[in-house]
Amino acid sequence: MKKEPVKVKEASAEIRVGNFAEVVQGYSEEEALAESSRCLQCKNPLCTSGCPVGIDIKKFIYHITQKNYQAAYFTIREKSNFPSICGRVCPAEYQCRKECILTKKGSPFASEQAINIHFLERFIGDYGKNNNLNVPEEKEERFTKFKVAVVGSGPAGLCCAGELARKGVKVDIFESLHKTGGVLRYGIPPFRLPWDILDFEINYLKKLGVNFITNFLVGKAKAVKELFSEGYSAVFLGLGAGVPSFLGIPGENSCNIYSVNEFLTRVNLMSAYKFPEFHTPVNIGKHVLIVGGGNTAMDSARVALRLQKLKGYPLNTTVIYRRTEVEMPARRLEIEHAKEEGIKFEFLVQPKEFIADEQGFVKKLICLKSKLGEPDSSGRRRPVIIEGSEFELDCDLCVIAVGLKANQILINATPDLKTDKYSDVIVDSESMESSIKGVFAGGDIVGGEGTVIEAMGMAKKAAQSIIGELSGR
Numbered sequence: 001m002k003k004e005p006v007k008v009k010e011a012s013a014e015i016r017v018g019n020f021a022e023v024v025q026g027y028s029e030e031e032a033l034a035e036s037s038r039c040l041q042c043k044n045p046l047c048t049s050g051c052p053v054g055i056d057i058k059k060f061i062y063h064i065t066q067k068n069y070q071a072a073y074f075t076i077r078e079k080s081n082f083p084s085i086c087g088r089v090c091p092a093e094y095q096c097r098k099e100c101i102l103t104k105k106g107s108p109f110a111s112e113q114a115i116n117i118h119f120l121e122r123f124i125g126d127y128g129k130n131n132n133l134n135v136p137e138e139k140e141e142r143f144t145k146f147k148v149a150v151v152g153s154g155p156a157g158l159c160c161a162g163e164l165a166r167k168g169v170k171v172d173i174f175e176s177l178h179k180t181g182g183v184l185r186y187g188i189p190p191f192r193l194p195w196d197i198l199d200f201e202i203n204y205l206k207k208l209g210v211n212f213i214t215n216f217l218v219g220k221a222k223a224v225k226e227l228f229s230e231g232y233s234a235v236f237l238g239l240g241a242g243v244p245s246f247l248g249i250p251g252e253n254s255c256n257i258y259s260v261n262e263f264l265t266r267v268n269l270m271s272a273y274k275f276p277e278f279h280t281p282v283n284i285g286k287h288v289l290i291v292g293g294g295n296t297a298m299d300s301a302r303v304a305l306r307l308q309k310l311k312g313y314p315l316n317t318t319v320i321y322r323r324t325e326v327e328m329p330a331r332r333l334e335i336e337h338a339k340e341e342g343i344k345f346e347f348l349v350q351p352k353e354f355i356a357d358e359q360g361f362v363k364k365l366i367c368l369k370s371k372l373g374e375p376d377s378s379g380r381r382r383p384v385i386i387e388g389s390e391f392e393l394d395c396d397l398c399v400i401a402v403g404l405k406a407n408q409i410l411i412n413a414t415p416d417l418k419t420d421k422y423s424d425v426i427v428d429s430e431s432m433e434s435s436i437k438g439v440f441a442g443g444d445i446v447g448g449e450g451t452v453i454e455a456m457g458m459a460k461k462a463a464q465s466i467i468g469e470l471s472g473r
Contacts, residue, residue, distance in 0.1 A: 005112060006035040008119050013340040018309045020190050020273060023337060024088070024119075032123040036064040039115050042101055047117060050099035052457040053079045057096060057117055064120060073128040076121060077135045081159045081456060084129055084197050087122025089188060090453050091295075091331045109332055129200050137208070139168035146470050149174060149232040151218045151410065154182025156238030156443030156455040158205060163463035165208040169470070172232075173210060176217040176239075179269060183240055183444075184452070186269035189299050191306075192334075219410030224417075224439060233473070234438045234466045237425060238459060239410060241444035245403040247291065251354030252400075254362040256283055260296045260401035267303050273310065285397030286313050289365055291351055292401030293321035293328040294449070298335060300399040301343045318344040318393070320351065322370060322383040348372070350383060352390065354398070365395040406445050424448055432462035440466060 009025040010016075016023050027035065045058040056075055063072035076083045096117045097103065097110035104111060127133075147170035150157045158181075161171045179185055181198050206212070218224065218239075227235050244259035246252055263282065266272040272282035284307040290300050297319060305317045319338070321328060324347050328335060339345075348370045355364040369389035372381035406423045418426045418435035425434055425441040432440045442458030444450055 003034075003038045005038065005114075005116060006031045008116065010337075013337075013342070016191065017305055017315065017341050020306060022194050023191050024333075026126060027119050027123045029123075032064055032120060033067070035116050036061045036120055039065070040101060046099040046101060047096045047115070050096040051079075052095065052451070052454045053460060055079045055096075055121075060124065061115070061117070061120060064124065069124060069127045070131075070133060072124045073133050074135065076124055077128070079460075080121075080453070081162050081460075082155070082201050082452075083121050083125030085125070085155075085184065085193065085201060086453050086456075087118050087120075087125050088193050088197070089184075089451075090118055090121075091451055092116075092118035093332045095451075095453070108326065129197070134204070134207075135166070137166050137168075139166070141168070143168040143467070143470060144170070146170065146233045146473075147172065147231060148234045148236065148466060149218075149227045150236045150238060151224075152176075152182055152237070152239035152443075152445075153180040153202075153212065154238055154240045154443060154455065155184060155452045156240070156445075156459040157182065157236065158184075158201065159456040159459035160236045160238060160440075160442065160463045160466075161210045162205050162208065163460055164466060165205065165210050167467055169467075171210045173212050174216045174218050175212060175214045177269065178214055180212050180214065182238075183242075186265045187296065187299070189264070189268055189303055191302070192299070217409065219413040224410070224414050224436070228438065233470060234440065236459070236462055236466070237410070237434070237439065237441040237445055238443045238455070239407050239445050241404040241449055242407045243405040244400065245405060246400055247351055247402065249351055249353055251356055251362070254354050254356040255360050256285060256362050256397045257354065258283075258397070258399045260292070260300055260399055261404070263300055263399045264296065264303065267307075273303075273307060282307065283397060284308055284311055284313070285395075286316060287394040287396050288317040289393060289395045289398045290317065290319045290401055291398065292403075293319070293323065293330055294401065294403070295330050295334060296404075297321075297399075297401035298330045298338050300401050301338055302334075302341060304397070304399065305341055305343055315342045316344075317342075318346055320346045320349050320365075320367065320393075322348065322350045323372065323380060324348060327372075327380045346393070348383065350385065354395070355392075362395055362398060365393045365398065367391055367393060404444070404449050406448075422448060430461070431465040432458055433465060438469070 060072040060075040093110040097114040100114035153175040266282040270280035271278035370383040373384040376382040440462040443455035
């Protein structure tokens with residue numbers, strides 16, 4: 001008999017829009033066993049090829065069917081440092097689940113019948129957390145005399161630090177903000193990634209001996225070359241892509257138009273939704289527009305809706321995207337959650353001009369309708385403006401979420417560091433070493449905006465290269 005996928009429990013849309021509690025509740029043991037039993041245990045498991053770090057998915061799911069959760073946990077941890085995090089935020093429908101044999105070939109994302117690999121990974125990650133399962137250390141005496149500097153405490157920095165610390169290398173992580181976690185903390189709302197999950201992983205690294213230095217901006221407080229003069233044997237750059245992109249249209253400097261960075265940082269990192277308990281406020285409007293179609297756009301829209309609810313406003317948040325829903329890069333799960341919560345969507349629409357009132361506050365957005373033309377460099381069909389299609393949308397607050405670019409402070413302060421036309425750091429694809437000997441990089445600072453697991457994949461390669469270099473010394 002054909003087994004239907006086990007649907008994960010979620011907080012109801014009516015309740016969850018009024019708080020920032022986690023939406024997806026995860027599998028119970030019974031549900032995990034039922035879902036894992038659907039796995040065909042393919043002779044050639046394509047799902048693993050869809051995982052950026054190459055988790056042995058077939059093996060860890062088999063262990064679940066045998067109720068050997070500890071073995072499943074250690075199988076995942078052979079490749080992935082943060083299963084509880086990745087099980088929550090990885091776009092599995094574009095990666096492992098898309099390659100599942102139960103998804104039709106050529107599909108742009110996973111079908112509903114594909115095994116819910118991410119929910120099973122989350123179940124096992126949380127099992128390891130709740131049962132204090134620690135990955136065995138591989139400390140070697142020859143590495144304890146070395147220390148490595150990691151710049152940035154996002155997914156790439158945390159992953160690289162963990163790989164090195166388990167070998168015995170002393171690691172200092174330099175973080176420019178006052179809290180650790182990078183984009184995992186300031187970019188992802190707690191209803192998707194609760195802080196206790198992130199804090200657990202960071203505290204585990206501290207137990208391994210990783211030292212965190214916050215409020216320290218490498219490139220200003222200290223140059224990269226100075227780190228070497230202070231005894232660091234290597235440097236890993238995992239500072240991410242934190243510079244917002246804008247539309248470049250008239251009126252964009254009007255009041256109550258936020259970059260996605262500022263909006264999410266105020267809410268997530270600085271708890272603006274708890275104002276005045278926390279001292280950082282954030283504005284919200286009665287007609288909120290979000291421009292963009294990625295995960296940060298979905299996060300911004302769902303945050304804005306909750307702020308409207310907490311303020312007592314009618315729920316009126318709209319996402320504007322210049323292509324159709326099929327081309328949206330956001331996770332399918334987040335799009336569905338946004339729809340359930342009452343967020344509206346305007347597809348095939350491009351902003352043309354913001355209109356402000358006499359005090360300079362945005363009041364309307366003039367838009368143009370478009371249609372899809374030929375594919376562009378991304379492989380997606382290019383939106384083409386329809387002549388005479390101009391129309392207006394009410395707007396008293398807008399969040400621009402159309403992409404992020406590489407942080408420039410360290411790059412500008414390090415002229416020997418070669419970058420590409422997007423200002424991303426150029427590295428050797430095998431070693432992840434930059435143009436400066438002993439300086440490695442990974443994550444969004446290398447490949448542009450990517451996923452948590454992709455950043456981890458690059459960080460693991462860099463850590464292996466650093467270990468190899470230290471072995472030679």
